[in-house]
Amino acid sequence: MYSVFVKRLIQNLNEIMFIKTKQNGLQTVRHFSSNSNVNPKLDLEVNRIIWIDMEMTGLEVDKDKIMEIACLVTDADLNVVAEGPDIIIHQPKTILDNMNSWCKKQHKKTGLTQACLDSTVGLEDAENEILKFIKEHTSEKMSPLAGNSVYMDRLFLLKYMPRINDYLHYRIIDVSTVKELCRRWNPKIFDNAPKKNFTHRALSDIKESVEELKFYKSTFFKS
Template sequence: MSEAFTVTFCRIMTGLDIEKDKIIEMACIITDSELNVLAEGPNLIINQPTELLDGMSDWCKEHHGKSGLTQSVKDSKISLQQAEYEFLSFIRQHTQPGQCPLAGNSVHADKKFLDKYMPQFMYHLHYRIIDVSTIKELCRRWFPEEYKLAPQKKASHRALGDIQESIRELQFYRAHVFRSPAEQKNLKVTQNGDGDKTAHN
C-alpha cells in the first residue's frame, strides 16, 4: 500500500469569523505522493442552531440555500464533537501521527477553525499545510502559460466537491509545473522530435 502523503480537507462554514461562525459541513480525502486517492473519509453535515443560520451573510444564505446545505444542516443530528471523533478515527486508520499535512484551497482558513473546534484532529496532523491557493498564485505569476491551462473550479460550495477539485488542481501543477530535471529533459527531447534519434544512437 502506498504511503499517505496529504489529508486534503474542506469545511464549509456559516462565515469566516472564527469568533462567531461555525462549521456546517466537512469532508476529507487521503492521497499518496502522486496524489492518487488512498481513502475517502466521512462527508458529514453538522447540526447548528437555526439562529446561527439565520444570521449568515447574504452570500452564504444564497449559496447554501441553493445547494440544499442549509436545510441539511437543520435536519442533521451530528454534533461537532461526533464529527471530530469520526474524522479522527478515520485518519488514525490511514496515517501515522504527525505524518501528513492538511491540504486544500485556502486551507489556512480551515486550519484556524479546526485548531479551535477540532484540536484533537489537528494534533494528529503535521503542523505544516499545503495551500493549493498559494501554488495557484505562484503559478499565475511565474508560469502564466501553464496557469491558463489549469482546471477551472466549478464552485459547487460543497465540501466533497471542493476537495476533489483541489486534488485535480494539485495534480495539474504536479504534472505541468513541478517537473524534475529528467522529466523536463525528456519533454524537450519529445518536443524537438529527437526521440527516435536518441533511440538509434
C-alpha cells in the same frame, strides 16, 4: 503486529469496498481504494497527505460555525488512498439566520442550509468520525493538511476540532499558493488550469483541489 498486517492488507486490496457505518445518528460511507499504478515508495504512511475541506457559516473563526466537513487521504503522488466521511453538522436556525448574505444565498442554493437544520450530528461526533478515519490511514503528526486556502480550515480545526488539529503535522500544503505563484511566474500554464465548478460542498471541493494540484504537478513542477 496482526492488526498492522490486517490494516496493510485492507489498504492494498485491488477492489473497492464500501463500509457503511451508522452510529449515534451519523451515517457515513468510507471508501477504500487501491491503485495498482501507485509507487510503493510514494505510498508510505509518512508521505501521505490529509485533505480536509469545510463549509462554514462565514470566515470569522470567533463567531462562525462549521456546517460541513469532508476528508480524504492521498499518497505523495496524489493518488487517493481512501475517501473518508462527508459529514453535515447540525446548526440551529438562530445561527443560520445570522449568516452573511453570500453564505445565505450560496448554502440555500446547494441545499446545505436545510441539510444542517435536518442533521442530528453534533460537532463532537463529527470530530470523532474524521479523527477515526485519518488515524486508520496516517501516522500521528506525520501528514500535512492540504486544500485550497486551507489555512482557514486549519483555524477552524484549531478552535472547534482541536484533536484533529493536534494529530496533523504542523505544515500545510495550500493549493492556492501554488496557483498564485503559477499565475505570476507562468501565466500560460495558469490559463490552462482546470476550471473549478465552485459547488461549495466539502467533498466535491476537495476532489477538485486534488485534481488542481495534479495539474500543477504535471506542468508547473514538471522536471
